[in-house]
Amino acid sequence: MPRLQNVRLAKVSLRPGAGNMVNGILRKLVLLKESNSLPLPKLEGDDRAQARALAILYSHPVWMVRRWTKHLGQEKAIKLMMWNNDDPSFSLRANSGKGVTRADLVMQFNMLKVPHELSSHLDHFVRVKTGLQSIIQAGLLKQGLCAVQDESAGLIVSVVNPQPGDSIVDCCAAPGGKTLYMASQMHGQGMLYAIDINKGRLRILKETAKLHQVDGVITTIPSDLRTFAESCQLKSDKVLLDAPCSGLGVLSKRADLRWNRRLEDLEELKKLQEELLDAASILVKPGGVLVYSTCSIDPEENEERVDAFLLRHPEFRIDPVDRYVPPGFVTKRGFYSSDPVKHSMDGAFAARLIRTL
Numbered sequence: 001m002p003r004l005q006n007v008r009l010a011k012v013s014l015r016p017g018a019g020n021m022v023n024g025i026l027r028k029l030v031l032l033k034e035s036n037s038l039p040l041p042k043l044e045g046d047d048r049a050q051a052r053a054l055a056i057l058y059s060h061p062v063w064m065v066r067r068w069t070k071h072l073g074q075e076k077a078i079k080l081m082m083w084n085n086d087d088p089s090f091s092l093r094a095n096s097g098k099g100v101t102r103a104d105l106v107m108q109f110n111m112l113k114v115p116h117e118l119s120s121h122l123d124h125f126v127r128v129k130t131g132l133q134s135i136i137q138a139g140l141l142k143q144g145l146c147a148v149q150d151e152s153a154g155l156i157v158s159v160v161n162p163q164p165g166d167s168i169v170d171c172c173a174a175p176g177g178k179t180l181y182m183a184s185q186m187h188g189q190g191m192l193y194a195i196d197i198n199k200g201r202l203r204i205l206k207e208t209a210k211l212h213q214v215d216g217v218i219t220t221i222p223s224d225l226r227t228f229a230e231s232c233q234l235k236s237d238k239v240l241l242d243a244p245c246s247g248l249g250v251l252s253k254r255a256d257l258r259w260n261r262r263l264e265d266l267e268e269l270k271k272l273q274e275e276l277l278d279a280a281s282i283l284v285k286p287g288g289v290l291v292y293s294t295c296s297i298d299p300e301e302n303e304e305r306v307d308a309f310l311l312r313h314p315e316f317r318i319d320p321v322d323r324y325v326p327p328g329f330v331t332k333r334g335f336y337s338s339d340p341v342k343h344s345m346d347g348a349f350a351a352r353l354i355r356t357l
């Protein structure tokens with residue numbers, strides 16, 4: 001955030017005098033940085049000391065640094081933190097539900113002089129590094145011509161592989177990024193049940209579905225998935241559980257998130273993910289598919305939750321995702337995984353599980 005913005009923020013949120021103090025500190029920091037004399041911590045000592053130094057150097061909580069160093073090794077953990085600190089790039093999805101093609105979108109971006117790049121993984125997606133504001137101001141999102149959607153989320157939809165005529169349940173659907181993309185691939189045939197506990201967010205989904213002209217195949221169900229599944233007779237071809245998670249794969253776009261997350265949150269989330277997985281599994285018909293996904297890169301929220309689920313539910317088996325996403329995104333065990341450093345997109349995970357007949 002630019003210095004003057006920080007000064008203004010301090011004045012508004014604390015008191016007018018605080019602005020001067022923040023200004024003084026930031027000026028001094030800029031001078032020290034320019035003369036290469038910032039007093040930086042040294043990367044030395046035991047693991048704990050090194051994690052503390054890295055946490056300061058790359059501005060991440062110590063617990064995250066320790067976790068990533070353990071799972072990824074120090075070199076990759078540093079690259080990940082650098083990615084998180086870099087300016088994020090965004091991708092936009094052309095809304096085929098409204099007949100908009102990627103070529104149409106590219107034409108609009110050219111007119112707006114927004115530099116862009118075609119996604120090499122997904123037909124409807126275009127990447128932009130700068131210029132998102134121009135796209136918003138030109139009203140392309142308000143008109144429902146496109147949606148901001150990361151390719152990592154688009155690839156989760158590829159794992160679900162929605163087809164016209166399918167009956168699909170999106171268990172944690174709001175605000176609807178994946179619901180809308182799935183609906184656009186159903187060409188008006190079939191039904192997509194969008195469940196979410198958050199009524200307000202589900203209302204947004206409903207309104208956006210109308211705007212995107214895909215509302216004909218969507219039924220919204222405001223409910224806690226756990227209570228809904230207990231009383232429901234519905235059995236579907238495909239069930240997507242895009243579970244509430246730590247969001248550790250999307251830190252480049254959510255500057256505040258790293259400081260709001262605590263290690264203890266993971267324990268609570270893991271319990272919720274298991275309960276939701278059990279509930280979602282009830283909605284899958286024999287031979288049907290359950291896709292479990294997160295926007296986390298943490299094995300405890302991903303592979304480990306799937307393994308624990310498979311132990312509780314031997315009637316499900318892993319269906320490797322290599323038929324649905326490019327090889328670079330397929331893990332040894334047949335899961336989908338996007339890696340911010342390797343793929344230059346958000347981190348995400350998905351497992352495709354089939355209920356035996």
Ligand SMILES: C[S@@+](CC[C@H](N)C(=O)[O-])C[C@H]1O[C@@H](n2cnc3c(N)ncnc32)[C@H](O)[C@@H]1O
Pocket residue numbers: 153171172173174175176177178179195196197198201223224225226242243244245
């Ligand atoms: C990761 S977000 C889903 C994002 C969405 N799939 C998308 O692509 O836009 C997780 C969602 O789970 C919902 N949720 C949390 N607990 C739930 C529960 N017990 N039953 C149903 N939905 C729940 C939250 O309200 C939140 O909207």
